[in-house]
Amino acid sequence: MPLVLVGTSYQRAPVELRELLAYDPDLRRDALGRLSTDGAEAAVLSTCNRTEVYGVNPEPRELEERIYGELAGLSGLSHSELAPALYTVTDEAAAVHLFRVAAGLDSMVPGEAQILGQVREAYEAAREKKTAGPTLHRLFRQALRVGKRVRTETAIGENPASVSSAAAELAERVFENLEGRRILLLGAGKTADLTAANLISRGVGEIVVANRSTERAAALARRFGGRAVGLDAVEAELASTDVVVSSTSSQGFVLSAAQVARAMKERRGRPIFFIDIAVPRDVDPAVIELEGCYLYDIDDLERVVAESVAGRREEAVRAEAIVSEEADAFRAWQLSLDVVPAISSLRARAESIRREELERAEGRLASLSPTQRRAVEALTSQIVAKLLHQPTVRMKEAAAGADGVLYADAVRHLFGLGDDADPARKPRQ
Amino acid sequence: VTETALLLFWPALAGYAEAAVAYAGDTVRPGRLVRYAIWGVRLGWLAQTALLVAQAASADGFPWGTWAGSLNLFVWMCVGVYLIWGCRAPFRLLGLVVMPLAAVLLVLAWAAGGVGEPAGSQFGDVFLAFHVGLILAAFAAFTLAAALAALYLWQERRLKQRTPGVLRLRSPSLETLDQLTGRTVAVALPALTVGVGIGLARLESEGAAFDAIMGLTLLTWVVYAAFLVLRWEAGWRGRRTAYLALAGFLLVVLVRVVLTPFVHF
Numbered sequence: 269m270p271l272v273l274v275g276t277s278y279q280r281a282p283v284e285l286r287e288l289l290a291y292d293p294d295l296r297r298d299a300l301g302r303l304s305t306d307g308a309e310a311a312v313l314s315t316c317n318r319t320e321v322y323g324v325n326p327e328p329r330e331l332e333e334r335i336y337g338e339l340a341g342l343s344g345l346s347h348s349e350l351a352p353a354l355y356t357v358t359d360e361a362a363a364v365h366l367f368r369v370a371a372g373l374d375s376m377v378p379g380e381a382q383i384l385g386q387v388r389e390a391y392e393a394a395r396e397k398k399t400a401g402p403t404l405h406r407l408f409r410q411a412l413r414v415g416k417r418v419r420t421e422t423a424i425g426e427n428p429a430s431v432s433s434a435a436a437e438l439a440e441r442v443f444e445n446l447e448g449r450r451i452l453l454l455g456a457g458k459t460a461d462l463t464a465a466n467l468i469s470r471g472v473g474e475i476v477v478a479n480r481s482t483e484r485a486a487a488l489a490r491r492f493g494g495r496a497v498g499l500d501a502v503e504a505e506l507a508s509t510d511v512v513v514s515s516t517s518s519q520g521f522v523l524s525a526a527q528v529a530r531a532m533k534e535r536r537g538r539p540i541f542f543i544d545i546a547v548p549r550d551v552d553p554a555v556i557e558l559e560g561c562y563l564y565d566i567d568d569l570e571r572v573v574a575e576s577v578a579g580r581r582e583e584a585v586r587a588e589a590i591v592s593e594e595a596d597a598f599r600a601w602q603l604s605l606d607v608v609p610a611i612s613s614l615r616a617r618a619e620s621i622r623r624e625e626l627e628r629a630e631g632r633l634a635s636l637s638p639t640q641r642r643a644v645e646a647l648t649s650q651i652v653a654k655l656l657h658q659p660t661v662r663m664k665e666a667a668a669g670a671d672g673v674l675y676a677d678a679v680r681h682l683f684g685l686g687d688d689a690d691p692a693r694k695p696r697q
Numbered sequence: 698v699t700e701t702a703l704l705l706f707w708p709a710l711a712g713y714a715e716a717a718v719a720y721a722g723d724t725v726r727p728g729r730l731v732r733y734a735i736w737g738v739r740l741g742w743l744a745q746t747a748l749l750v751a752q753a754a755s756a757d758g759f760p761w762g763t764w765a766g767s768l769n770l771f772v773w774m775c776v777g778v779y780l781i782w783g784c785r786a787p788f789r790l791l792g793l794v795v796m797p798l799a800a801v802l803l804v805l806a807w808a809a810g811g812v813g814e815p816a817g818s819q820f821g822d823v824f825l826a827f828h829v830g831l832i833l834a835a836f837a838a839f840t841l842a843a844a845l846a847a848l849y850l851w852q853e854r855r856l857k858q859r860t861p862g863v864l865r866l867r868s869p870s871l872e873t874l875d876q877l878t879g880r881t882v883a884v885a886l887p888a889l890t891v892g893v894g895i896g897l898a899r900l901e902s903e904g905a906a907f908d909a910i911m912g913l914t915l916l917t918w919v920v921y922a923a924f925l926v927l928r929w930e931a932g933w934r935g936r937r938t939a940y941l942a943l944a945g946f947l948l949v950v951l952v953r954v955v956l957t958p959f960v961h962f
Binding site for chain 2: 426427428434437438440441442443444536537538539556559560562563564568571572574575576579
């Protein structure tokens with residue numbers, strides 16, 4: 269049955285429109301109910317970067333219209349207002365699209381990991397609501413497999429894609445992990461805030477906030493569960509700090525190389541990592557010359573991120589090959605569906621002939637013991653199975669090419685199986 | 698047995714050489730070749746283990762009493778110690794240092810006749826097993842410590858220079874490398890101490906002469922002892938101790954590869 273995808277993403281729609289088209293779990297459940305009223309299969313993938321509705325129905329045009337109506341109802345916009353932002357993809361192209369989405373190849377940052385969980389949520393919601401039929405089950409399970417394969421077989425998701433995560437990963441190249449480490453925040457800029465949040469998510473132990481304004485320092489310290497100190501106490505704090513994140517608006521250096529050198533003497537060789545996100549810079553660049561001191565400013569971090577994203581793009585080529593391989597497998601599965609009814613009918617017919625013949629021979633078999641009877645049953649079943657094995661295999665093989673339906677029709681004709689097939693089906697050219 | 702042993706040498710060498718090439722390739726295209734490298738190490742080491750077993754089975758006494766034989770055993774120990782960490786993803790870069798060295802030393806052992814039928818020795822088996830075994834185990838650990846130290850210096854340099862691609866190659870943190878170097882030396886030094894002690898006791902009882910190898914081995918002991926004392930007492934860490942570990946390793950190379958064939962055996 270035809271597969272239809274109607275959706276939008278950050279490539280087509282600005283955030284204002286994406287907000288209108290976002291589904292929360294309750295809205296999604298309701299939408300699935302509406303989309304599957306006539307037994308159609310449906311699944312809704314909704315993230316901050318995309319909303320996509322997948323459906324399977326014998327009448328794809330009708331389903332597409334229904335999805336348009338659903339999205340128009342959700343956003344409160346008319347069809348004509350929505351149309352430029354929406355894309356419609358069908359059948360194999362829709363499957364390839366979902367595989368690329370699950371692999372993170374359609375994400376803003378290639379290889380972004382969150383999307384795989386969101387695809388899983390979309391699938392789980394459709395399963396719970398029982399709107400995922402054979403095609404969507406197969407499609408989503410395979411999409412999840414593509415996502416996993418891409419992440420295990422390529423390095424697409426290994427390197428950071430933002431300044432804050434690059435800073436945290438660099439810190440982990442100095443210290444094995446950040447659990448229990450002490451972080452000193454100098455200033456309270458937005459990027460420093462993000463970087464601190466990233467470091468906290470990696471389990472840092474204590475956070476000390478130093479700022480010219482003690483009130484702001486105290487407020488930030490409360491937010492991160494740390495303590496506040498004045499800028500005059502920074503040198504003393506350095507002796508017991510592992511990572512310094514600096515983002516003050518000071519016009520001069522807040523930390524001189526001499527101050528750091530004095531602190532390093534007390535550290536007995538323990539390294540210290542400086543993340544200087546301030547412009548102008550807060551930490552004297554000469555600090556890099558000191559043994560055990562590592563310093564990255566905003567330009568350094570951006571270069572690391574650029575290199576990392578370039579690496580992800582290189583890996584994306586390998587990921588595309590995996591997507592293509594899985595798309596072939598999906599296509600083969602879809603094509604095999606064309607011959608399944610013919611195979612089922614053939615097997616049913618053979619089984620019914622076997623039963624009839626056994627019943628007809630009932631009189632002659634009456635004298636057999638139960639063991640002998642079971643042997644006759646097994647023997648006849650084996651003959652049927654062996655006779656049908658080769659035609660079944662051949663039909664499945666042919667299904668992957670263009671001849672599947674021809675084979676199925678020939679089998680129906682030769683064995684007089686009746687018209688159990690879809691009357692609309694025509695041999696593929 | 699000699700023929701069997703020789704046959705086992707080739708898969709061992711092939712495994713190590715393949716691992717060395719694959720580790721080098723992995724630095725160009727991270728993540729692709731490392732699996733082949735790890736399997737090369739494992740299969741090569743298994744083949745060499747079988748080779749050593751074959752040698753032990755055919756020998757009357759201690760099978761690795763010659764310089765070349767002990768080099769064969771030394772390579773096996775180095776790769777064995779490396780296998781403890783080397784197969785973990787963050788440590789794959791260690792293979793870049795250890796495996797080419799292992800392949801070259803194995804070829805050297807082969808060229809000098811250390812992988813064929815073992816030659817007899819005038820010394821007692823138990824003495825040799827402890828003396829040679831402990832010293833070789835310590836030297837193998839020092840080799841690994843040197844590889845860890847080299848990796849530390851390489852990684853530290855990249856972090857200091859703020860190389861944009863610093864995150865593209867997975868490697869252990871500086872802290873881990875530093876700690877592992879320290880622990881490896883801390884485990885190896887007592888083994889060297891006992892091995893040297895047994896040798897000196899034997900020297901005294903036999904009334905044999907003190908040679909240059911013994912002097913250099915004692916100097917090696919002093920360097921590694923200084924490594925530990927400075928680390929524990931003076932708080933030396935990182936680059937300084939890494940250089941010290943490499944200095945000690947230079948002495949190990951001098952003792953094992955350069956001088957031993959001419960002086961000690």
